[in-house]
Amino acid sequence: MSDVTDTRHSAPPTSAPALQNTPPLLAPNARHKHRDLMLKILIPIGVVVCLILIWGISVSVSGVPQYILPGPLAVANALYTDWGTLFPALLITAKITLFSLLLALIGGCAFAIFLVQSRWIETAFYPIAVILQVTPVVAISPLILIYAPSTQSALLICAFLVAFFPILSNMVQGLKSVDHNLLNLFELYGASRWQTLFYLQIPAAQPYFMTGLRIGGGLALIAAVVAEFAAGSAGAGSGLAFRLLEAQFRMNIPRLFAALLMLSVLGVAIFALTSFIAWLTLHRWHESSLKREN
Amino acid sequence: MIVPAPSLPLPSEAKRRPLVDMRAVSKMFSTGTLALSDMSLTVQSGEFVSLLGPSGCGKSTALRIIAGLGDISAGSIDWPSSRINARGLPEGDISFVFQEPTLMPWQTVFGNVHLPLKLRGISRSSARPAIIEALATVGLADFADAYPRELSGGMKMRVSIARALVTKPKLLLMDEPFAALDEITRQKLNDDVLKLWRDTGITVIFVTHSVFESAYLSNRIVVMKARPGRVHADFPLVTSLSRDALYRSSEEYRQACENVSKVLLDAIGSGEH
Numbered sequence: 250m251s252d253v254t255d256t257r258h259s260a261p262p263t264s265a266p267a268l269q270n271t272p273p274l275l276a277p278n279a280r281h282k283h284r285d286l287m288l289k290i291l292i293p294i295g296v297v298v299c300l301i302l303i304w305g306i307s308v309s310v311s312g313v314p315q316y317i318l319p320g321p322l323a324v325a326n327a328l329y330t331d332w333g334t335l336f337p338a339l340l341i342t343a344k345i346t347l348f349s350l351l352l353a354l355i356g357g358c359a360f361a362i363f364l365v366q367s368r369w370i371e372t373a374f375y376p377i378a379v380i381l382q383v384t385p386v387v388a389i390s391p392l393i394l395i396y397a398p399s400t401q402s403a404l405l406i407c408a409f410l411v412a413f414f415p416i417l418s419n420m421v422q423g424l425k426s427v428d429h430n431l432l433n434l435f436e437l438y439g440a441s442r443w444q445t446l447f448y449l450q451i452p453a454a455q456p457y458f459m460t461g462l463r464i465g466g467g468l469a470l471i472a473a474v475v476a477e478f479a480a481g482s483a484g485a486g487s488g489l490a491f492r493l494l495e496a497q498f499r500m501n502i503p504r505l506f507a508a509l510l511m512l513s514v515l516g517v518a519i520f521a522l523t524s525f526i527a528w529l530t531l532h533r534w535h536e537s538s539l540k541r542e543n
Numbered sequence: 544m545i546v547p548a549p550s551l552p553l554p555s556e557a558k559r560r561p562l563v564d565m566r567a568v569s570k571m572f573s574t575g576t577l578a579l580s581d582m583s584l585t586v587q588s589g590e591f592v593s594l595l596g597p598s599g600c601g602k603s604t605a606l607r608i609i610a611g612l613g614d615i616s617a618g619s620i621d622w623p624s625s626r627i628n629a630r631g632l633p634e635g636d637i638s639f640v641f642q643e644p645t646l647m648p649w650q651t652v653f654g655n656v657h658l659p660l661k662l663r664g665i666s667r668s669s670a671r672p673a674i675i676e677a678l679a680t681v682g683l684a685d686f687a688d689a690y691p692r693e694l695s696g697g698m699k700m701r702v703s704i705a706r707a708l709v710t711k712p713k714l715l716l717m718d719e720p721f722a723a724l725d726e727i728t729r730q731k732l733n734d735d736v737l738k739l740w741r742d743t744g745i746t747v748i749f750v751t752h753s754v755f756e757s758a759y760l761s762n763r764i765v766v767m768k769a770r771p772g773r774v775h776a777d778f779p780l781v782t783s784l785s786r787d788a789l790y791r792s793s794e795e796y797r798q799a800c801e802n803v804s805k806v807l808l809d810a811i812g813s814g815e816h
Contacts, residue, residue: 430645433612437639438662438710439628448661452649534648534690 319503324510327503335492335504339511342473342488345401346519349408350469356409357416357461362446364417365424375421382414386472390479400480404488407476412469416461423457424450456535459527466523470516489515560623561585562636562714562746563609568618570604578604580771581618586748588624588713591740593757593764594750595803597811601772602750606716609748610639625713635663638707640717644699646691646706652678653687656706670709677709678702680739697728701735708739717749721756733760737786754807758799759786766803768810775810 301321308320315323328335360378364371386407397403427450435445477490489508496505563586570579579601586592594602607613608620611632625633638659646655656677660670678684681701691699700720707715717736721729737760740747751757757764761780768775780799784790
């Protein structure tokens with residue numbers, strides 16, 4: 250028996266942990282990576298191009314009139330000729346969306362930090378946030394239109410209300426999902442409430458914040474459009490939603506498609522921007538931004 | 544037997560005031576479970592105490608109470624040789640190593656070890672020498688800029704130990720720190736902790752459920768039993784050999800394991816009634 254223990258214990262296992270402890274520093278094959286990236290970009294583009302081709306061919310083959318379904322060329326033409334009307338409208342919609350998102354970020358995070366300060370505060374105030382969320386924004390927009398000083402600010406308030414809640418609820422969840430042992434550690438080292446908030450709770454909530462940001466960004470655009478439909482605003486300061494309705498009234502379907510295209514491009518841009526911000530903050534440490542390797 | 548006597552706490556040190564003084568401490572959880580009943584424990588400076596027992600015997604709870612985490616339901620706890628702050632807790636003298644590495648994933652190794660000093664308002668640049676020294680102690684000086692996810696389980700645990708050491712505490716509390724590691728890494732880290740204890744004279748309270756670990760590391764073993772958690776036996780473990788690979792394969796170690804095992808079995812057996 251002593252023989253067995255001898256061989257097991259007499260050789261101090263120094264080299265084994267050192268080997269096993271070496272972090273994965275070797276980069277994967279660069280050419281592989283390059284090819285992966287190309288495919289990631291080319292495949293979706295190819296699919297979109299195919300769909301546009303099918304659309305164009307089927308329109309020209311079936312002979313559908315332009316006022317029912319325009320072909321891709323007619324839409325491109327409308328985009329070009331109506332740029333002067335559509336682009337300012339796009340800017341206005343983009344401005345309302347981004348500004349309301351910014352307000353929702355500030356408001357959502359501040360309110361979330363306030364809520365997690367004590368269980369009583371949360372019990373008292375969280376239902377109000379839920380009520381604001383579950384009430385359809387289209388239903389309150391007539392009221393907001395009456396109270397708000399201008400149509401623009403009414404749209405802003407509507408978009409804010411919609412984007413606010415996902416950011417709030419994700420942030421509350423994130424601030425509360427801190428590792429209990431880390432909280433113990435902070436308590437052990439005599440951390441103040443503010444130190445715990447800034448050094449522990451807020452950093453730990455980052456992944457949740459990013460989820461809220463991505464959902465909120467998408468919802469803010471939807472709300473900005475829906476609220477403008479409901480507001481029925483008109484004239485020089487109108488956004489893309491009004492231009493959509495206007496094109497519909499005039500049976501200018503190519504322009505309607507062009508406006509729609511602009512809206513989706515704006516949506517994609519917001520999604521890309523929020524995803525990029527999420528990648529930028531999380532890619533060094535969070536599992537969601539890591540490629541799984543087995 | 545020819546090997547010179549190891550560095551045990553000298554008799555003169557016993558005259559100093561104890562580091563921890565627990566008297567008849569009981570702890571009831573909000574669920575109504577009595578986690579700890581009437582536990583008394585006095586730890587002197589320089590001791591390496593193992594709290595050994597089956598799961599659910601309250602050894603982790605006891606360690607948290609010694610750290611000043613959580614309220615006690617009855618009895619008293621004092622840290623006679625520490626400065627007590629306004630909240631009635633010892634200030635800066637105690638460090639804790641949890642069962643998991645408990646690192647902040649968004650911080651580098653450097654940032655994680657910096658934490659205890661940052662909470663005292665010491666900036667990155669003024670804390671740098673202490674952080675590098677603590678990292679060097681655990682053999683991770685080259686990994687200051689790595690993120691926890693880039694490290695293996697054993698290395699994460701070393702970072703956790705470095706963070707505990709960076710404040711130069713008098714008392715190091717370890718809650719089954721190596722339970723989740725493989726045998727080889729665990730032995731290596733056990734040796735590292737022993738070396739640290741010998742070199743710095745730090746006092747260690749080490750929670751474990753491994754007879755072999757407690758017999759290898761400690762010079763005093765407190766065996767606990769469950770339902771409710773309480774002290775079953777408290778005895779010193781004096782060895783003539785220094786604790787290293789030779790000791791691991793010695794008859795003396797085998798004998799010590801057997802003795803500790805007996806006491807533990809007794810604790811489990813008597814706990815059932």
